Amino acid sequence: MNEEELRLHFEELKKELEGKIDDAQLMRELNTYLNEYRVTPEAAKRGIKRKYGADDSSSFMSADVLSKKIGDLKGTELNVDITAKAVYVDKKQITVRGNPKTIVSGILGDETGTAPFTIWEGENVELEKGAVYVFKNSYTKLWNERVQVNLGSRGRVERAEGVRVDVPERVVTSEPTEVKIGDIREGMGDVTVTGRIMSVEERSITVRGESKTVYSGIIADDSGKIQFSAWNDFGLKEGETICAKNSYIRAWKGIPQLNLGDKCEVSRVDDSFGEISTAVSKKTIADIVAMGGGLDLSVTGTVVDLRTGSGLIWRCPHCNRSVLNGECTTHGRVEAVTDLRMKLILDDGSGAISAVVNRQDTERLTGVTLAAAEGLARARGDSEIVAREMAELIIMRRMTLTGNVMSDDFGPMMIVSDAKIEEVDVTAEAEELYSEVEAAL
């Protein structure tokens, strides 16, 4: 970033952080974020504001609502009204971070195109297939180069009486495509995958009151690995290599999974993979966003924020969910037990991802133990102090995080199984850059 741009961001931040940080320090921070860590200016400003305690409310955008046709959606709209026909509707129970949730999803269509949609607060929503609705205050995302329409808690769906919408007929082709496991993306249709069965186990599950046997495990090739589920007994054995024709990709608990369904044909093939590495796959955050999740992924980036729900928290002793004021949504009043956790936002310049760090790693990374956190909260009569202390220790640190990534309403989230601080000598370089910038001011 050139000095002129840097100067603009500097001026903007200086105004917002009036008196909370001196000019030299602010310039150093900004420099490190932008030129050293190469995060986006937005992430840099958010991180610095967070670190130095500016009012954060301005970071929530309140864009004006627009009305758009489906064909005009870009996948970046924050607040858009869409009038369209419900071409396909499905109401179902899903589990979001351990909590049951009712969502309504399906396909919306108008004259200009179709788009999948999800209503995340679907409990009291009944949509009729073929009827026309206005999706108010919806937001959009891009997924596999396809725009998705989402209705969050701020959104509303209303029947559009007397409005006629014609959706042109489209022929849906579903030729299975041959893909490498590492290239599998959520939302792909029929695929043909060749891989080695790394593990397989048999489980009994109940589907609509009927007992069914499902065979699941891990399948891998030289590009990656993925969980699979087979709904028929293909006699799969650990170590053999198969070609699964007409399998399909569906997210299970937010992680894309390969499904060998009724249409699937399995054949045994020669194994040309040699040694398959069971190590983690190094990815950029942009890759992970495009994949929609996966197993044992690793990213390196800068911690730009610590989200609420970090620090000292309380959990229900029965279901382990975090509870507020001793009330579990399932178990009512409980003797809650304390725990430590961090919900980080990691930015690597290609994008940002949420990451949940467990107690053990939180203690290791921050040096703040659960006992110390409890003592601190008690001494100050304020449990939020723990998160604030942690924010100071962790924001702007460069880290490599490893874990499984799942996706939901809030985008991709990593459940961290390993976290490592990258010690880089940024100070020397940042100071050098800073003195150059200072000279130019």
Ligand SMILES: [Zn+2]
């Ligand atoms: Zn509970």
